[in-house]
Amino acid sequence: xxxxxxxxxxxxxxxxxxxxxxxxxxxxxxxxxxxxxxxxxxxxxxxxxxxxxxxxxxxxxxxxxxxxxxxxxxxxxxxxxxxxxxxxxxxxxxxxxxxxxxxxxxxxxxxxxxxxxxxxxxxxxxxxxxxxxxxxxxxxxxxxxxxxxxxxxxxxxxxxxxxxxxxxxxxxxxxxxxxxxxxxxxxxxxxxxxxxxxxxxxxxxxxxxxxxxxxxxxxxxxxxxxxxxxxxxxxxxxxxxxxxxxxxxxxxxxxxxxxxxxxxxxxxxxxxxxxxxxxxxxxxxxxxxxxxxxxxxxxxxxxxxxxxxxxxxxxxxxxxxxxxxxxxxxxxxxxx
Amino acid sequence: xxxxxxxxxxxxxxxxxxxxxxxxxxxxxxxxxxxxxxxxxxxxxxxxxxxxxxxxxxxxxxxxxxxxxxxxxxxxxxxxxxxxxxxxxxxxxxxxxxxxxxxxxxxxxxxxxxxxxxxxxxxxxxxxxxxxxxxxxxxxxxxxxxxxxxxxxxxxxxxxxxxxxxxxxxxxxxxxxxxxxxxxxxxxxxxxxxxxxxxxxxxxxxxxxxxxxxxxxxxxxxxxxxxxxxxxxxxxxxxxxxxxxxxxxxxxxxxxxxxxxxxxxxxxxxxxxxxxxxxxxxxxxxxxxxxxxxxxxxxxx
Numbered sequence: 001x002x003x004x005x006x007x008x009x010x011x012x013x014x015x016x017x018x019x020x021x022x023x024x025x026x027x028x029x030x031x032x033x034x035x036x037x038x039x040x041x042x043x044x045x046x047x048x049x050x051x052x053x054x055x056x057x058x059x060x061x062x063x064x065x066x067x068x069x070x071x072x073x074x075x076x077x078x079x080x081x082x083x084x085x086x087x088x089x090x091x092x093x094x095x096x097x098x099x100x101x102x103x104x105x106x107x108x109x110x111x112x113x114x115x116x117x118x119x120x121x122x123x124x125x126x127x128x129x130x131x132x133x134x135x136x137x138x139x140x141x142x143x144x145x146x147x148x149x150x151x152x153x154x155x156x157x158x159x160x161x162x163x164x165x166x167x168x169x170x171x172x173x174x175x176x177x178x179x180x181x182x183x184x185x186x187x188x189x190x191x192x193x194x195x196x197x198x199x200x201x202x203x204x205x206x207x208x209x210x211x212x213x214x215x216x217x218x219x220x221x222x223x224x225x226x227x228x229x230x231x232x233x234x235x236x237x238x239x240x241x242x243x244x245x246x247x248x249x250x251x252x253x254x255x256x257x258x259x260x261x262x263x264x265x266x267x268x269x270x271x272x273x274x275x276x277x278x279x280x281x282x283x284x285x286x287x288x289x290x291x292x293x294x295x296x297x298x299x300x301x302x303x304x305x306x307x308x309x310x311x312x313x314x315x316x317x318x319x320x321x322x323x324x325x326x327x328x329x330x331x332x333x334x335x336x
Numbered sequence: 337x338x339x340x341x342x343x344x345x346x347x348x349x350x351x352x353x354x355x356x357x358x359x360x361x362x363x364x365x366x367x368x369x370x371x372x373x374x375x376x377x378x379x380x381x382x383x384x385x386x387x388x389x390x391x392x393x394x395x396x397x398x399x400x401x402x403x404x405x406x407x408x409x410x411x412x413x414x415x416x417x418x419x420x421x422x423x424x425x426x427x428x429x430x431x432x433x434x435x436x437x438x439x440x441x442x443x444x445x446x447x448x449x450x451x452x453x454x455x456x457x458x459x460x461x462x463x464x465x466x467x468x469x470x471x472x473x474x475x476x477x478x479x480x481x482x483x484x485x486x487x488x489x490x491x492x493x494x495x496x497x498x499x500x501x502x503x504x505x506x507x508x509x510x511x512x513x514x515x516x517x518x519x520x521x522x523x524x525x526x527x528x529x530x531x532x533x534x535x536x537x538x539x540x541x542x543x544x545x546x547x548x549x550x551x552x553x554x555x556x557x558x559x560x561x562x563x564x565x566x567x568x569x570x571x572x573x574x575x576x577x578x579x580x581x582x583x584x585x586x587x588x589x590x591x592x593x594x595x596x597x598x599x600x601x602x603x604x605x606x607x608x609x610x611x612x613x614x615x616x617x618x619x620x621x622x623x624x625x626x627x628x629x630x631x632x633x634x635x636x637x
Contacts, residue, residue: 052543073540074545078544079544082540082541087541088538090559090560099542100545148544151545
């Protein structure tokens with residue numbers, strides 16, 4: 001069984017700019033695979049390379065084991081949900097969804113059936129006659145999904161599909177996308193800059209930075225075992241500690257990452273290591289409170305503590321505090 | 337003082353709107369609609385052939401006169417030429433506009449704009465006259481065709497009825513070439529603007545859904561850019577309909593609507609019939625716009 005999508009040392013250059021720089025990875029069939037990174041990190045270019053809107057400057061791209069590096073989009077068995085949905089404004093919802101089948105020459109009766117089924121799948125039955133301009137953002141998103149899925153692609157590409165939706169709708173669509181993925185069993189390739197979205201939805205996540213992949217791993221491993229300082233900082237919040245403080249605590253100057261929720265206001269001892277510092281600020285976030293602490297050597301550490309009911313208020317800003325965490329909480333990382 | 341005025345206007349948006357739109361609306365009503373109404377009224381006045389005087393007796397005689405073989409001939413000749421020029425401009429202009437909108441960047445874009453606009457900087461009369469020289473026997477066009485060894489082919493084309501003639505400069509083909517040259521920029525610019533407004537992602541989405549480039553062109557780009565082509569065709573069509581210089585300089589004898597109007601109201605003084613002639617292009621353009629609307633040309637606006 002070959003991978004659904006495979007990149008072999010793929011680069012895409014625009015003049016001197018290396019948008020994608022020697023990237024290799026494989027996406028398994030049926031996987032929910034996310035490409036996560038800040039804007040300009042090369043994740044969207046990678047998606048466009050899979051779709052065929054861009055051709056690689058060097059390297060090979062394989063779809064279902066076959067070299068697709070130079071194939072135009074209309075010869076690839078993948079479909080895309082665009083960030084701005086890219087619905088055809090001069091066609092009705094039905095005509096939009098029907099478009100792919102029409103281009104393939106599917107006969108009219110079957111086309112009508114499949115379009116109805118696809119609209120039903122995204123809960124938009126009865127909207128077929130409307131124009132995209134008459135729909136809300138969430139509805140347009142569903143039409144874009146139906147238009148891609150009606151072609152039964154082996155791979156569905158999603159380019160920040162939820163970026164334009166408000167928070168409530170986004171959370172609802174995340175659940176629906178996940179359940180669609182389970183039902184259809186096809187490969188989803190999902191581009192996002194939202195690490196929460198990537199962690200909660202994906203089987204595996206590739207973290208991009210400056211045209212390269214920093215790490216490809218399961219969400220849990222990305223969070224608990226970040227390989228580089230960049231991954232530690234981008235996936236969740238992390239305190240990356242290096243220099244003399246690292247040497248005193250771990251015996252090596254190699255930086256380590258420790259998550260804010262693993263730090264407590266406590267005395268070191270036993271399995272706990274600790275530092276002294278000054279509490280600069282406390283921010284209330286509802287479920288948790290975040291404290292900024294300046295520790296020896298001038299580094300800033302973030303501490304996240306749950307807000308339990310009826311608990312005595314913690315230390316106040318300006319106070320001297322002691323921080324402690326367990327040795328297992330320290331994950332050595334590569335300086336990014 | 338100024339601040340007080342601003343505040344006063346801010347609190348009365350309707351008055352502000354009236355002040356801003358008023359002059360333009362007044363211009364439109366008086367100069368444009370007013371003259372059109374004057375034209376319509378003139379076209380039903382009576383012209384006395386003996387006294388050469390216009391009286392205010394209302395009559396349909398002028399419109400009936402349009403149906404005379406000689407006059408209908410003028411209308412049809414003009415209409416045929418305008419249609420041919422418009423069609424040719426659309427076919428030639430679209431690829432140029434497409435390249436300008438989609439592929440040209442930086443200096444190329446500037447180059448294309450200048451290349452399209454540059455002919456418009458020269459006087460229209462100068463251009464029309466130079467074309468008579470270019471197309472005349474012994475002119476540049478003949479020299480070029482001869483060098484290509486295509487002179488026999490050109491002579492065969494000129495021997496055809498309708499488009500042919502004694503030479504290029506006295507044939508309908510030559511007149512058609514000059515018209516197309518003169519009005520082509522008016523087709524390219526609106527088409528280019530319309531193509532530019534079609535988002536790139538729509539073309540990508542079409543390819544993504546399995547459409548070959550030709551299918552994408554037919555089902556996505558052309559329908560969305562069509563309002564631009566319609567806008568351009570209104571220019572090329574009506575400019576050709578109303579022109580009265582080029583038909584006199586290039587091409588076979590036989591009047592165009594514009595030249596006929598010029599003659600009627602100038603040397604003959606038959607203003608009512610001239611007005612009736614002028615109403616023809618107005619009606620044709622109106623019918624054309626309604627047809628374009630029916631076809632859905634403006635749906636994507």
